[in-house]
Amino acid sequence: MAARKLYAGAKLREVRTRIGLTQTDFAARLGISLPYLNQMENNNRPISTSVVLALAREFGFDVTELGAGDDERLVSDMREALADPVISDAVPMADLRLTAANAPALARAFLTLHRAYRDGAERLASLDAALGVSGTLTPSPWEEVRDFFHYCDNYIDSVDRAAETFAAQIGRDLDAGLARWWADRNVVVTQYEAPRLRHFDRGARRLTLSTRSSAATNRFQQLHQVALNAQAKLLDATLDLARFSSDDARAIARTGLANYFAGAALMPYEAFRAAAEDTRHDLERLARQFGASLEQVAHRLSTLQRTGAKGVPFFFVRVDQAGQITKRHSATRLQFARFGGACPLWNVHAAFATPGRFLRQMAETPDGVRYFCLARDVSTSGGAFGTPTRRHAIALGCEVRHAPRITYADGLDLSATFEPIGISCRICERVACHQRAVPPLERPLKIDPDDRGLLPYDL
Template identity: 75%
Template sequence: MPNRKLYAGAKLRELRTRLGLTQKDFAGKLGISLPYLNQMENNNRPVSTTVVLGLAQEFGLDVTELSSGDTERLVSDMREALADPVFAEDSPPLADLRLAASNAPALARAFLDLHRAYRQTHERLASLDEALGHEGRATPSPWEEVRDFFHYCDNYIDAVDRAAERFAGQAQGDLAQHTERVLEGMGVQIRHAAGEGVRHYDRASRTLTLSPRAAPETQRFQLLHQYALLAQSQLLEATLDLARFQTDTAREIARIGMANYFAGAVLMPYTRFAEAADETRHDLERMSIQFGASIEQIAHRLSTLQRPGAKGVPFFFARVDQAGTVTKRHSATRLQFARFGGACPLWNVHQAFETPGRFLRQLAETPDGIRYVILARDVSKSGGAWGTPTRRFAISLGCELRHAPKLVYADGLDLDRDEAFQPIGISCRICERAHCHQRSVPPLERQLTVDPDHRGTLPYQIGG
């Protein structure tokens, strides 16, 4: 795949504004003309190598921050939305979508919000939902709103992450015992007793109850979660204020997400965790033992190592249930997940349910020609007692092929043989592969031919 030119006008304007510099001063420090800077900020010209070097040398910028991660996410989301039949057959070319995502990201997000509102209204009408009688404009569900918030901030919240790292550094002895002492010093009573749920906090008596049936790492995580809600409330509220959620429900969901983020960042402090990832070559089991965390927690944390100036390997992370529904998702790579519908059935994460306790490896290639090393594993969770239901999930963790030498799971794989790479997609609705044997629905951007006298793998042929 040829390298695309780097258009990063929005990033340049954001950096200049953050530094409090005028265009003239900024251009002078970079050693370029004012018109040249103006053209780059408006995406009329790509960012040159000279400017990239100047940003690194003059301002200490991690040049990977100029990458078009947000742009690619928006482009992927818009392509999927525009595949909706409501837009008929004339979909804007990919180049136009990239221009819109680069030059007018706020407009692109507004378009996605509008399409989501349309889909919700359409689905209510189709199912005769009770919401037919509700008044007011359609809004994204609180869950979707929070999911998109974390999605577009690269699943990394710097202020919360650094506060968690400081707390971990202050811990004396066992982390759980240290946290209990801190909470008790705040007047919180801690007890371990079986009951409904894993954690319960009684505000009136200031009593925190943890279930002894939960795994030790789960109890430790829930202890830190409660500490975050009580002792880090100002930090969490300030971060939530910046997010500007549309509903109180979304804000409450995000508060839980922030507390979870803090707890995970305490258990796996950024700097020490990143160093361990390099030393073990991202061996999830070794890191699980080292940090006293579950395999899922380790995998999720690896996908958040996006601190400016100290970024780790960019991973995508997802958790799916047995129906193929993606219940958690994040991508620091060019691979993006479908916003609607299930995950690609050719993805090895679906097979993980068949081999509990084992890691599955996969070499895969997406329709854009990008190749990945993908790891999948069942992470089903027992209810902790006889007769209680088991929550069945599987996780997937992957990175682009160029990072394979840093991944212990890539050892022994035939990375140079084209046939070793499984063709996977994002969503059947926008996947361009014409001969996929697992296709569930035809691509909405392509013409179909139906021949009653011929039947191949599919009951139709996909045109160009």
């Protein structure tokens, strides 16, 4: 089979802009002509092997960044947005791929517009008076921040490295190091019996944690406050670059970045990546080694995307009992539904019925890519009698070619039958799915009142 030609003009242009070179200088460094570079940047010609090698040789560039990761995300997101019933005409996949490759800014603008439309429609449907005096629609701050991390591959290099430096400074004994760090800044750390996880009184210089929380949660909350106190300038600089459209989005993103710092300090990049390889990605062993929770470990595994030192490309997702996705990230080609629940055939939903157990699944998406999937419930008690339990399940997975590096795949036949899963019913192309909720947008329906199968229509 012939190798697929690599058209990555937008990414190549982004690399040149980031380095700060003109087309003429960039072409000279790559050893090619200016017209040839111009043709590649405009996707009129594929990127040649010699150019890929020159990028690595001249600039130390990680050539895997030229892959279709961002393009696939944009295509998946646009397909789901175009599956909205308000859009009656199907858009060919070829057009979506061209848009993602040649006009990614336009694609993101379309997604922002669609998100604003959905937000307005949902508010109107619920008779919400919060549309505002002007009646203008703005993106949901929560979705805007989620997209920021999504398109950064959930890896923020400057914050990750700052957290790694902090962890090295306070030493291997994290609890003792944090105690010294707070004491050096005349901050008193106390605990109290209350449902709130953390409260920092800046005037009294007192950090209060909940006795109901686990040790891993309290470590994480302390590191979160460290980020807010000691890394404010770094967080602000990162937020300035993101250019969020509202103060609410910026505030949510600040919390997200502080959480990112906390996870990266709790599990420093190089040490964690090495331990992950040594333990073959055993979540429980990693949790004990780094004093973290299973969810924190699984999430951290999905962020190991540092240029030149990448880990296994995992997807990570957390769902609630209603099947709603509350956290999502994919360093793989697998994408998640932006709206509504996840595919019911996915094993993450069964995790609620088997608490304390890891569930394994060999799954195949409609594009033919096969995955090894791991799921487990991570429900947490409220810490006292009568307090509600937070019920969630997490899923972690990778393409099946990486499965031999995962301890949980031991004993599985990696060439066995794979269960068909999808993303969202409206964009899933599977014809005979017994769990289909709504028909796919791009398939004509055949409805015969005298003939009924599992569904009231045939595709």
